[in-house]
Structures are given as structure tokens and as C-alpha cells.
Amino acid sequence: MQQDDGLRGVVAVDGPAGTGKSTVARRLAASLGARYLDTGAMYRAATLGVLRAGVDPTESTAVSEVVAQCHIEVGTDPDIFRVLLDGEDVSREIRGPAVTLAVSPVSAVSPVRELLVAEQRRIIVDATAAGGGIVVEGRDIGTVVVPDAPLKVFLTATAAQRAARRAAQDGVDDVAEIRRAVERRDRFDSSRAMSPMCAAADAVELDTTALDVDAVLGKLHELAVVRGLVVLAARGRT
Ligand code: DC
Numbered sequence: 674m675q676q677d678d679g680l681r682g683v684v685a686v687d688g689p690a691g692t693g694k695s696t697v698a699r700r701l702a703a704s705l706g707a708r709y710l711d712t713g714a715m716y717r718a719a720t721l722g723v724l725r726a727g728v729d730p731t732e733s734t735a736v737s738e739v740v741a742q743c744h745i746e747v748g749t750d751p752d753i754f755r756v757l758l759d760g761e762d763v764s765r766e767i768r769g770p771a772v773t774l775a776v777s778p779v780s781a782v783s784p785v786r787e788l789l790v791a792e793q794r795r796i797i798v799d800a801t802a803a804g805g806g807i808v809v810e811g812r813d814i815g816t817v818v819v820p821d822a823p824l825k826v827f828l829t830a831t832a833a834q835r836a837a838r839r840a841a842q843d844g845v846d847d848v849a850e851i852r853r854a855v856e857r858r859d860r861f862d863s864s865r866a867m868s869p870m871c872a873a874a875d876a877v878e879l880d881t882t883a884l885d886v887d888a889v890l891g892k893l894h895e896l897a898v899v900r901g902l903v904v905l906a907a908r909g910r911t
Contacts, residue, residue, distance in 0.1 A: 678704070678705050678706075678903050678904065678905055678906060679705060679706050679707070679806065679903070679904040679906055680701075680702070680705035680706070680707035680805075680806025680807075680808070680897065680902055680903060680904075681801070681804050681805065681806045681902055681903075681904060682801060682806055682822070682823045682824075682902050683797060683801060683806070683807055683808075683809060683819050683822040683823065683824075684698075684701065684707075684806070684807075684808045684809070684822065684823075684824045684825075684826070684893070684897060684902065685809055685810075685814035685815040685818070685819055685822040685824065685825040685826065685873075685876075686698040686701075686808060686809065686810040686811075686814065686826050686828065686893075687810070687811060687812055687813065687814050687815050687816075687825070687826070687827050687828070687870070687872065687873075687876070688812075688826075688827050688828035688829055688870075689812075689829070689835065689855070689858075689859045689862070689870065690835060690839065690855055690858060690859070691830060691834070691835025691836065691838045691839045691855055692828035692829060692830045692835060692881050693828065693830070693838065693881050693884075693886055693889055694810050694828050695711060695713075695810060696886050697828070697886060697889045697890050697893060698711075698808045698809075698810040699711075699751045699808075700751070700886070700890055701808050701890060701893050701894065701897075702751035702806075702807070702808040703751040703752055704890075704894070705806060705808075705894075705897070705903065706806075707751070707800075707805065707806035707807055707808055708749035708750070708751070708796075708800040708805065708806070708807040708808075709749055709750070709751035709807065709808050709809075709810075710747065710749055710793065710796055710797065710800075710807060710808070710809045710810070711747065711754075711810055711811075712789070712793055712809065712810065712811035712812075712814065712818070713776075713810070713811055713812075714747055714754075714756045714764075714767060715745055715747055715756075715789050715792070715793070716776055716779065716780040716785075716789065717756075717767035717768070717772050717773075717776055718743070718745045718747070718756050718757075718758045718763055718767055719740045719743055719745060719779055719780075719785055719789065720767070720772050720775050720776045720779040720780075721758055721763055721766060721767050721772050722739055722740060722742075722743035722745075722758055722759075723736050723739050723740065723775065723779055724771060724772065724775060726739045730775040730778045730779050731778045733782045733783075736778075736779055736782050736785060737782055737783075737784035737785055740779070740782075740784070740785045740788060741784070741788065743758060743759065744757075744758070744759050744760070745757070745758055745789075745792070747796075749796060749800060749807065751808075773854075773858075774854075776858075777858050777861040777862055777865075778861070780862070780865075781861070781865040781866070781867065783866075783867045786867055786868055790813075790817065790818055790868075793809070793811075793818050794818060794819075797809060797818070797819060806902065809822075812862055812868070812870035813868040813869075813870065815827070815872070815873035815875075815876050816868065816871060816872075816873045817868045820873070823900050823901075823902055824877075824896055824897055824900045824902060825873050825875060825876035825877065826876060826877050826878075826879060826893060826896065827872035827873070827876040827877070827878045827879070828878075828879050828881050828889070829878060829879070829880050829881065829882075830880060830881045830882040831882050832852055832855060832856050832859075833852065834881075834882045835852075835855055836848050836849075836851045836852030836855050839851050839855060877896060879892060879893075
């Protein structure tokens with residue numbers, strides 16, 4: 674893979690937690706000089722806003738009212754993770770257990786999704802306007818946010834493997850508890866009425882259970898080249 678290669682257009686990366694989605698999407702964007710959008714971080718920031726307002730995450734009307742008042746900004750530099758809620762850097766806090774526990778019900782609220790999807794589309798249009806590229810990760814990118822994305826990937830892995838990765842990442846010993854939490858969130862995210870997590874009909878499904886990050890990254894890069902999305906800067910051709 675060349676460091677100078679450039680991406681044009683949108684690569685949609687969807688899938689459940691623990692599939693290596695974030696690491697791979699971020700590294701793919703960095704290696705191709707592209708922008709990167711973590712849509713999960715936007716739902717997490719909205720959830721933090723709800724918790725800070727003292728609102729029950731399952732009270733959908735109150736949740737949408739709070740989120741409509743929140744000002745959420747996400748950076749698109751793959752090397753700098755930055756999320757602001759009403760001007761405050763909450764990049765670390767949105768990864769905490771309180772937000773992780775409450776994010777599924779908040780992200781199931783239709784007006785919340787409408788607001789955030791509109792903002793995601795604005796960011797994507799902006800990033801691709803002058804022939805640039807962006808890697809966007811989430812649960813509904815290929816199905817709802819950018820249904821015409823030229824490359825859609827849906828990453829999967831067994832629940833055991835995903836729980837083990839999450840436990841290692843968070844430095845937690847109780848893998849069984851993490852697995853229960855991961856499965857609970859998957860069930861919720863896959864069964865909600867609006868934009869449930871699922872692979873788009875034209876997505877490439879990739880099981881990452883037995884693959885390390887470099888292997889997954891290599892496959893995604895190869896797919897982007899095959900789809901004609903990678904401009905090889907040195908040779909000036911795709
Ligand atoms: O990727 P993550 O774990 O940070 O996502 C947090 C939650 O946000 C996840 O439980 C589902 C939700 N989400 C969503 O509904 N749609 C997206 N495009 C991204 C995330």
C-alpha cells in the first residue's frame with residue numbers, strides 16, 4: 674500500500690461493536706489521505722447531552738427535545754479524535770460506561786436520527802465536494818446515510834471474539850459480562866424500528882474473527898482499488 678495513494682468518494686463501513694471497525698476505518702482513511710467520520714461518536718455525544726440534562730434515555734420526546742438543543746461537532750481528521758458537545762471536548766467521556774449503557778435507546782429515537790443523519794450527510798458532501806474521499810463508519814451508513822456509496826463493507830465477528838477485543842481494549846477482566854453487554858446492544862441496535870443495523874444488499878460482508886487489523890485493512894484497500902476509488906498519486910492513475 675502506498676502512503677501517497679488518495680481516496681475519492683465514500684467508503685461506508687458498518688457492523689456491530691468489536692469488529693475492529695473503528696481502527697480499520699480510521700487507518701484506511703489515514704493511509705489514503707482521506708477524511709474519517711465516526712458516526713457512533715455523534716450518537717454518544719447526543720447521549721451524554723441527554724444524561725447531563727437529567728433526562729431518562731428511554732423518554733423519546735424529552736430525548737429529542739434535549740438533542741435538538743445540543744451542539745455536536747466531530748472532527749474528520751483520522752489522526753485526531755475530537756468530539757465537542759456545546760463547545761466542550763467530550764472525546765474521552767463519551768467512551769465511558771454511562772454513555773455506552775444509554776446510547777442504544779437514544780440512537781433509536783427517530784428525530785435524533787434525522788438530526789444526526791442530516792449533519793452526517795452535510796459533512797460527507799463537504800469532504801467529497803472537491804473530489805476528496807471519506808471513510809464513514811457506523812451501523813446504517815450503507816443502508817441509510819449514503820445508500821449510493823461506491824463501496825460498502827459490513828464487518829462481522831463472533832460475539833466471543835468481539836467481547837474479547839473489547840475487554841482487551843478497555844482493560845477489563847470480566848469477558849463474560851462484556852459479552853452480555855455487547856450482545857444486548859447488538860440486539861437493541863438490530864431490532865429498532867428506524868434504520869436497524871443490517872448489511873446493505875450490495876455490501877461486501879467480511880468476517881474479521883480470524884483476521885488481524887492489517888489483514889482487514891489490506892482487504893479494504895484492495896476493494897477500494899478494485900472499485901476505482903484509489904488514485905495512485907505517484908503514477909497519476911487509478
Ligand atoms: O460505534 P459505537 O459503539 O461508538 O456506537 C454507539 C451506538 O450508536 C451504537 O450502540 C449504535 C449507535 N449507532 C447508530 O445507531 N448508528 C450509527 N450510524 C452509529 C452508531
